[in-house]
Amino acid sequence: AQSVTQPDIHITVSEGASLELRCNYSYGATPYLFWYVQSPGQGLQLLLKYFSGDTLVQGIKGFEAEFKRSQSSFNLRKPSVHWSDAAEYFCAVASGTYKYIFGTGTRLKVLA
Amino acid sequence: DAGVTQSPTHLIKTRGQHVTLRCSPISGHKSVSWYQQVLGQGPQFIFQYYEKEERGRGNFPDRFSARQFPNYSSELNVNALLLGDSALYLCASSLETGASNQPQHFGDGTRLSIL
Numbered sequence: 001a002q003s004v005t006q007p008d009i010h011i012t013v014s015e016g017a018s019l020e021l022r023c024n025y026s027y028g029a030t031p032y033l034f035w036y037v038q039s040p041g042q043g044l045q046l047l048l049k050y051f052s053g054d055t056l057v058q059g060i061k062g063f064e065a066e067f068k069r070s071q072s073s074f075n076l077r078k079p080s081v082h083w084s085d086a087a088e089y090f091c092a093v094a095s096g097t098y099k100y101i102f103g104t105g106t107r108l109k110v111l112a
Numbered sequence: 113d114a115g116v117t118q119s120p121t122h123l124i125k126t127r128g129q130h131v132t133l134r135c136s137p138i139s140g141h142k143s144v145s146w147y148q149q150v151l152g153q154g155p156q157f158i159f160q161y162y163e164k165e166e167r168g169r170g171n172f173p174d175r176f177s178a179r180q181f182p183n184y185s186s187e188l189n190v191n192a193l194l195l196g197d198s199a200l201y202l203c204a205s206s207l208e209t210g211a212s213n214q215p216q217h218f219g220d221g222t223r224l225s226i227l
Contacts, residue, residue, distance in 0.1 A: 043202055044218040090154050098168035102154030
């Protein structure tokens with residue numbers, strides 16, 4: 001069965017430090033992968049997507065993610081975190097033709 | 113351009129009641145999906161509609177139903193509300209059906225509380 005695992009429930013980093021959020025997926029075919037961010041009380045905003053081609057994808061707000069098929073991973077990175085990046089981050093895989101399967105999310109806290 | 117809009121933003125109901133949630137997709141988007149997000153969890157897929165037809169259904173009871181109108185807006189209906197239905201209900205739209213190459217864009221959700 002398709003699934004997405006985000007191993008870290010909470011992550012705390014200092015402002016200006018680098019960030020990596022982990023995502024592992026289980027999917028039989030070529031996956032289509034996404035990262036979304038959710039601020040408190042709000043919906044999901046698409047950060048970036050991977051469909052095919054270059055395995056390093058650039059997104060909005062300075063985020064990037066790298067697809068590694070051999071590790072079934074799609075980790076999200078940012079070289080320097082800003083206080084406004086504090087939010088919850090969700091990794092998702094497109095399953096079949098109509099639905100996304102989401103991980104349980106990683107809540108990011110940024111220390112001043 | 114307006115994004116996905118959902119109404120109402122918040123709603124309080126009691127057990128056994130019925131609720132209708134509404135969603136207007138991004139202009140030009142023909143596909144609407146509904147997700148339930150329980151506190152502390154990721155969104156769970158409920159339905160997808162495209163051109164007024166149901167294209168996919170998640171593992172939810174028959175108390176949950178939805179429809180899509182000719183203008184591509186959509187309603188999610190939940191009957192016989194249970195305490196466990198308390199959640200953020202998210203609507204997402206995409207250009208066409210077929211999630212594989214069509215990113216879904218989400219609204220801010222409707223927060224449903226069941227007393």
